[in-house]
Amino acid sequence: xxxxxxxxxxxxxxxxxxxxxxxxxxxxxxxxxxxxxxxxxxxxxxxxxxxxxxxxxxxxxxxxxxxxxxxxxxxxxxxxxxxxxxxxxxxxxxxxxxxxxxxxxxxxxxxxxxxxxxxxxxxxxxxxxxxxxxxxxxxxxxxxxxxxxxxxxxxxxxxxxxxxxxxxxxxxxxxxxxxxxxxxxxxxxxxxxxxxxxxxxxxxxxxxxxxxxxxxxxxxxxxxxxxxxxxxxxxxxxxxxxxxxxxxxxxxxxxxxxxxxxxxxxxxxxxxxxxxxxxxxxxxxxxxxxxxxxxxxxxxxxxxxxxxxxxxxxxxxxxxxxxxxxxxxxxxxxxxxxxxxxxxxxxxxxxxxxxxxxxxxxxxxxxxxxxxxxxxxxxxxxxxxxxxxxxxxxxxxxxxxxxxxxxx
Amino acid sequence: xxxxxxxxxxxxxxxxxxxxxxxxxxxxxxxxxxxxxxxxxxxxxxxxxxxxxxxxxxxxxxxxxxxxxxxxxxxxxxxxxxxxxxxxxxxxxxxxxxxxxxxxxxxxxxxxxxxxxxxxxxxxxxxxxxxxxxxxxxxxxxxxxxxxxxxxxxxxxxxxxxxxxxxxxxxxxxxxxxxxxxxxxxxxxxxxxxxxxxxxxxxxxxxxxxxxxxxxxxxxxxxxxxxxxxxxxxxxxxxxxxxxxxxxxxxxxxxxxxxxxxxxxxxxxxxxxxxxxxxxxxxxxxxxxxxxxxxxxxxxxxxxxxxxxxxxxxxxxxxxxxxxxxxxxxxxxxxxxxxxxxxxxxxxxxxxxxxxxxxxxxxxxxxxxxxxxxxxxxxxxxxxxxxxxxxxxxxxxxxxxxxx
Numbered sequence: 161x162x163x164x165x166x167x168x169x170x171x172x173x174x175x176x177x178x179x180x181x182x183x184x185x186x187x188x189x190x191x192x193x194x195x196x197x198x199x200x201x202x203x204x205x206x207x208x209x210x211x212x213x214x215x216x217x218x219x220x221x222x223x224x225x226x227x228x229x230x231x232x233x234x235x236x237x238x239x240x241x242x243x244x245x246x247x248x249x250x251x252x253x254x255x256x257x258x259x260x261x262x263x264x265x266x267x268x269x270x271x272x273x274x275x276x277x278x279x280x281x282x283x284x285x286x287x288x289x290x291x292x293x294x295x296x297x298x299x300x301x302x303x304x305x306x307x308x309x310x311x312x313x314x315x316x317x318x319x320x321x322x323x324x325x326x327x328x329x330x331x332x333x334x335x336x337x338x339x340x341x342x343x344x345x346x347x348x349x350x351x352x353x354x355x356x357x358x359x360x361x362x363x364x365x366x367x368x369x370x371x372x373x374x375x376x377x378x379x380x381x382x383x384x385x386x387x388x389x390x391x392x393x394x395x396x397x398x399x400x401x402x403x404x405x406x407x408x409x410x411x412x413x414x415x416x417x418x419x420x421x422x423x424x425x426x427x428x429x430x431x432x433x434x435x436x437x438x439x440x441x442x443x444x445x446x447x448x449x450x451x452x453x454x455x456x457x458x459x460x461x462x463x464x465x466x467x468x469x470x471x472x473x474x475x476x477x478x479x480x481x482x483x484x485x486x487x488x489x490x491x492x493x494x495x496x497x498x499x500x501x502x503x504x505x506x507x508x509x510x511x512x513x514x515x516x517x518x519x520x521x522x523x524x525x526x527x528x529x530x531x532x533x534x535x536x537x538x539x540x541x542x543x544x545x546x547x548x549x550x551x552x553x554x555x556x557x558x559x560x561x562x563x564x565x566x567x568x
Numbered sequence: 569x570x571x572x573x574x575x576x577x578x579x580x581x582x583x584x585x586x587x588x589x590x591x592x593x594x595x596x597x598x599x600x601x602x603x604x605x606x607x608x609x610x611x612x613x614x615x616x617x618x619x620x621x622x623x624x625x626x627x628x629x630x631x632x633x634x635x636x637x638x639x640x641x642x643x644x645x646x647x648x649x650x651x652x653x654x655x656x657x658x659x660x661x662x663x664x665x666x667x668x669x670x671x672x673x674x675x676x677x678x679x680x681x682x683x684x685x686x687x688x689x690x691x692x693x694x695x696x697x698x699x700x701x702x703x704x705x706x707x708x709x710x711x712x713x714x715x716x717x718x719x720x721x722x723x724x725x726x727x728x729x730x731x732x733x734x735x736x737x738x739x740x741x742x743x744x745x746x747x748x749x750x751x752x753x754x755x756x757x758x759x760x761x762x763x764x765x766x767x768x769x770x771x772x773x774x775x776x777x778x779x780x781x782x783x784x785x786x787x788x789x790x791x792x793x794x795x796x797x798x799x800x801x802x803x804x805x806x807x808x809x810x811x812x813x814x815x816x817x818x819x820x821x822x823x824x825x826x827x828x829x830x831x832x833x834x835x836x837x838x839x840x841x842x843x844x845x846x847x848x849x850x851x852x853x854x855x856x857x858x859x860x861x862x863x864x865x866x867x868x869x870x871x872x873x874x875x876x877x878x879x880x881x882x883x884x885x886x887x888x889x890x891x892x893x894x895x896x897x898x899x900x901x902x903x904x905x906x907x908x909x910x911x912x913x914x915x916x917x918x919x920x921x922x923x924x925x926x927x928x929x930x931x932x933x934x935x936x937x938x939x940x941x942x943x944x945x946x947x948x949x950x951x952x953x954x955x956x957x958x959x960x961x962x963x964x965x966x967x968x969x970x971x972x
Contacts, residue, residue, distance in 0.1 A: 348942035527768030538757030
């Protein structure tokens with residue numbers, strides 16, 4: 161029994177895994193790339209079982225989702241965007257763009273030992289500010305206008321997350337609770353902004369709870385497809401660049417070193433002269449900047465306007481949690497995970513027929529798979545334990561008193 | 569320091585008057601009164617009264633804050649300012665509107681809106697008192713929402729709905745418990761997963777079984793309790809004369825939860841597991857069993873709140889993502905109430921009142937309505953920030969326990 165190896169009971173505080181980041185980092189060092197792939201496959205398998213149990217063919221359903229996401233494009237890569245597969249793929253990449261940034265928002269905070277559940281709220285705030293700035297300054301030259309809107313939205317996202325970061329740093333308020341609250345506050349701020357008589361509500365039509373369209377000068381250039389048909393905008397490259405920035409920032413800078421140090425063990429970091437408080441606040445703000453940028457790119461890239469009814473439907477910020485966890489909080493992992501979820505997100509809305517699986521069912525299947533992925537990744541200690549030493553999983557049967565003796 | 573203490577014993581009454589804590593609470597009282605002045609039944613029509621009373625409250629708050637009780641003092645100032653704001657808002661609208669918003673049936677609506685929160689907050693209290701953070705309340709509540717209506721529809725009786733709804737919530741909680749306790753997965757990540765799962769499962773089966781339509785009428789709903797002898801015209805009649813059975817069950821649940829957690833041996837064990845599981849294990853308490861029990865109970869209770877939401881409050885209808893954040897408000901109520909049943913109950917009532925007012929204000933002013941909708945979240949944010957009072961979670965809350 162593994163417990164025999166331990167001479168004395170160790171206080172829980174000293175065990176690895178006291179912070180989210182520490183436990184995840186520990187698991188990640190061990191598992192390599194096999195565990196996340198197993199995790200995803202397992203989630204798809206269980207999702208498939210649900211599909212099977214409700215009288216649909218899971219293989220056909222997954223095939224349709226695969227095709228709906230435009231992944232069949234690889235079999236006949238024509239560059240013609242009029243081709244359905246190519247168009248679908250461009251839409252999948254559009255979702256991937258958002259998910260990369262929302263995933264990075266969660267991943268960066270994880271690296272500093274914090275769980276940023278507030279990506280959704282920070283994304284909304286970025287979206288609102290981008291809409292406001294994109295609608296204002298009409299007639300400005302495109303480049304400065306886009307820069308102003310993107311910068312403003314990114315900073316707004318950073319500030320929104322910064323509230324939670326500063327609260328964590330100064331009063332120790334748990335970032336999970338504060339970011340959840342900030343999510344809901346952001347949702348209601350949106351309801352107010354776009355609602356009847358709200359500051360961002362459509363100035364031409366006062367009866368619809370939808371914002372104005374942003375000015376043409378603030379719209380991002382589209383490089384694949386048509387602007388009118390929601391083509392793929394240059395924000396895709398911004399997201400890819402953000403992956404590189406994330407990787408460099410975490411792995412190659414003093415800031416990243418401090419962030420990781422605080423994430424591994426705040427006490428040791430503090431002993432080494434790193435200001436834990438400052439790093440918590442700063443990491444949260446940077447985290448929010450990624451989500452704010454996601455909101456900005458969505459608004460300037462293809463949404464152009466936003467309405468009250470769009471708010472409760474959006475869940476990209478929460479998908480970011482699954483992306484970051486499946487991607488193991490690394491840039492490369494986030495890239496693959498966001499492509500997977502981007503494909504699921506778009507593939508389940510498109511090109512599905514009800515005789516195989518209805519789009520509404522498939523959309524909810526995405527949530528189920530997302531939930532399973534998060535559940536399994538959170539517990540990939542389990543997968544590792546099975547891999548390494550199966551006996552560790554068996555709960556020890558000896559009474560606690562014996563251990564007290566052993567300790568004495 | 570000793571001088572202060574002897575003085576306190578020698579002259580307790582006058583000293584208590586000088587105690588900044590007392591002044592702080594009086595300040596909070598003034599702040600609340602400033603808001604109440606402008607609404608029925610007092611309904612002062614001049615904004616001056618609210619401002620005057622509010623300023624007194626704020627000054628008492630400042631006095632308190634400068635004498636060592638900073639949090640309480642700041643709290644009094646904030647509440648006074650909110651009170652003044654309410655007064656200004658209220659005096660600017662007509663008396664007719666005010667009376668149609670603030671009347672006895674608002675009390676009934678407050679209870680109706682608060683009940684899912686009461687169930688959810690008590691659910692969270694049990695789980696977290698045993699040391700397992702339950703972010704998945706929202707998802708467990710959503711399970712109760714859908715499967716409760718499904719049970720009532722298929723089983724032909726709301727009782728079946730309650731049983732089925734509660735069971736599905738417990739089942740989902742079992743998943744969280746297995747991952748959080750047995751596998752020692754991060755509890756917050758696990759809870760987040762539970763929320764996604766519940767959203768997917770309920771949405772999937774809603775479309776599979778009902779094609780996404782509102783569940784048809786004729787579903788057996790949880791009945792109301794008509795109290796005989798209360799006329800429908802007075803104050804008590806509209807306020808409590810015709811409340812849903814589950815609202816009363818919620819009141820009972822709070823009392824029972826308080827007794828169980830604080831007055832029984834099992835409650836002592838639960839709290840021991842949440843504060844110091846190693847010590848609890850040493851004296852022979854089965855930490856895993858207690859935590860499993862509490863998390864599953866938590867799932868059942870949260871789901872019962874969901875059953876009430878769809879099959880009581882909602883009249884037997886379900887729609888996608890019906891809970892719409894109520895599980896998170898329940899979580900907030902639990903934190904706001906400092907992980908105590910009665911505290912959670914008070915917070916749930918406050919948040920319920922807030923959303924009941926928001927619902928009524930919608931007709932008159934969308935922005936004022938939004939303000940009341942967002943109030944629970946802002947208050948909780950302020951509370952966890954430690955500005956008003958400090959919330960203290962159980963010491964081992966969120967920490968997996970490893971048996972040795």
